[in-house]
Amino acid sequence: MTRLASLVLLAIFLAAGIVPAASERGQSPPSLPTYTDDGKLVFPANYREWIYLTSGLDMSYSPNGMAGHSIFDNVFVNPEAYREFTRTGTWPDKTMLVLETRVAATNVSINKSGHFQTGELMGREVHVKDEARFPGNWAFFGFDDKDTAKMVPHEAACYSCHEKHGAVDTTFVQFYPTLIEIARGKATLSTGYLTDEKTLSSSPKTSKPSSNR
Amino acid sequence: MTRLASLVLLAIFLAAGIVPAASERGQSPPSLPTYTDDGKLVFPANYREWIYLTSGLDMSYSPNGMAGHSIFDNVFVNPEAYREFTRTGTWPDKTMLVLETRVAATNVSINKSGHFQTGELMGREVHVKDEARFPGNWAFFGFDDKDTAKMVPHEAACYSCHEKHGAVDTTFVQFYPTLIEIARGKATLSTGYLTDEKTLSSSPKTSKPSSNR
Numbered sequence: 334m335t336r337l338a339s340l341v342l343l344a345i346f347l348a349a350g351i352v353p354a355a356s357e358r359g360q361s362p363p364s365l366p367t368y369t370d371d372g373k374l375v376f377p378a379n380y381r382e383w384i385y386l387t388s389g390l391d392m393s394y395s396p397n398g399m400a401g402h403s404i405f406d407n408v409f410v411n412p413e414a415y416r417e418f419t420r421t422g423t424w425p426d427k428t429m430l431v432l433e434t435r436v437a438a439t440n441v442s443i444n445k446s447g448h449f450q451t452g453e454l455m456g457r458e459v460h461v462k463d464e465a466r467f468p469g470n471w472a473f474f475g476f477d478d479k480d481t482a483k484m485v486p487h488e489a490a491c492y493s494c495h496e497k498h499g500a501v502d503t504t505f506v507q508f509y510p511t512l513i514e515i516a517r518g519k520a521t522l523s524t525g526y527l528t529d530e531k532t533l534s535s536s537p538k539t540s541k542p543s544s545n546r
Numbered sequence: 547m548t549r550l551a552s553l554v555l556l557a558i559f560l561a562a563g564i565v566p567a568a569s570e571r572g573q574s575p576p577s578l579p580t581y582t583d584d585g586k587l588v589f590p591a592n593y594r595e596w597i598y599l600t601s602g603l604d605m606s607y608s609p610n611g612m613a614g615h616s617i618f619d620n621v622f623v624n625p626e627a628y629r630e631f632t633r634t635g636t637w638p639d640k641t642m643l644v645l646e647t648r649v650a651a652t653n654v655s656i657n658k659s660g661h662f663q664t665g666e667l668m669g670r671e672v673h674v675k676d677e678a679r680f681p682g683n684w685a686f687f688g689f690d691d692k693d694t695a696k697m698v699p700h701e702a703a704c705y706s707c708h709e710k711h712g713a714v715d716t717t718f719v720q721f722y723p724t725l726i727e728i729a730r731g732k733a734t735l736s737t738g739y740l741t742d743e744k745t746l747s748s749s750p751k752t753s754k755p756s757s758n759r
Contacts, residue, residue: 381724382625385598388618390650391660403753405601412595435723437603439753444721447604448753452723508657510648510665511594540616540652540661 364411373481403437422519577624586694616650635732
């Protein structure tokens with residue numbers, strides 16, 4: 334076979350789709366927000382295969398913290414948005430951040446102190462950037478155990494708090510340890526956050542081991 | 547341009563690498579363990595883009611826990627191994643689990659209680675399954691801030707503890723909330739773990755919010 338014929342054959346194979354599709358080689362499908370006809374967001378079922386950003390334990394806006402169970406929160410973002418953030422320091426359109434909360438446990442199996450995560454989900458929320466769709470570009474959705482959810486109304490306090498204090502584009506990048514320095518380097522930190530840095534605690538207080546053993 | 551000429555042109559572009567490579571379209575390269583000529587493991591630099599399994603705070607084998615800082619641990623696994631686990635309930639050859647530990651902080655920005663993760667890494671360890679290479683199939687490597695590490699000798703206590711108490715194939719799947727029930731369903735839980743379930747605490751004790759505010 335001549336070189337030209339080989340090239341033509343390769344081109345024909347490619348055109349015919351004989352070369353495996355990206356998804357067959359292990360790539361996930363694009364992670365775009367999907368809505369029902371009545372405007373509910375469809376929960377992104379495969380979010381645990383997205384990019385992990387951070388976890389917290391019993392984080393609260395109040396000095397008195399939370400009552401009852403100890404709770405972990407885990408944050409994930411769709412891979413396309415993550416890659417764009419590492420390149421630009423901010424979120425592209427169609428970014429989806431998922432917050433899941435899980436009951437913490439202790440003293441099981443070989444674990445004798447500290448806290449670990451259990452299979453008991455407490456809740457799941459999604460923060461979506463969809464510029465053509467939402468006022469202020471972003472919207473929150475709380476899912477509980479349902480597959481679709483209505484948008485949290487824009488009057489809710491979460492919007493104004495995120496807009497005022499979010500380090501980047503209304504999101505709490507100040508708690509995403511691998512992204513905050515990227516944003517600082519790309520000069521995408523919000524005015525509100527930079528003001529907070531001056532007026533609130535400017536350096537993290539290292540927390541001590543909890544007494545909950 | 548004739549159809550044949552178009553195909554030839556496409557083939558030439560492909561051969562010349564002008565069509566984006568898979569990695570440029572967002573697909574990650576395969577995540578296989580790589581070793582130096584003298585047998586050190588090369589740290590998988592992109593592990594934060596792998597699949598997240600769980601986090602803990604101040605987890606310890608000792609009831610007296612840890613001294614000093616509060617520490618988060620995060621666990622990641624290479625995507626190929628994760629997919630195989632969800633299908634079979636156990637780890638394939640070439641599985642790589644990465645444990646990173648991070649200093650916890652509190653009371654920064656809008657956070658007034660609880661613990662969040664900082665950019666300060668305390669350590670990074672890798673647990674690799676490589677059947678042709680290691681006695682018992684698995685090996686541990688501790689990296690600190692280096693890019694390569696020697697294998698932790700098989701006599702170290704971590705091996706015998708993982709072999710005795712790991713829920714699946716010498717790994718602590720009992721602390722991976724989305725995987726333990728898969729393993730139970732596929733009947734891949736180890737004899738050692740099933741014995742522990744009977745003799746140690748058999749149900750998680752829900753932990754209460756820590757007093758470290």
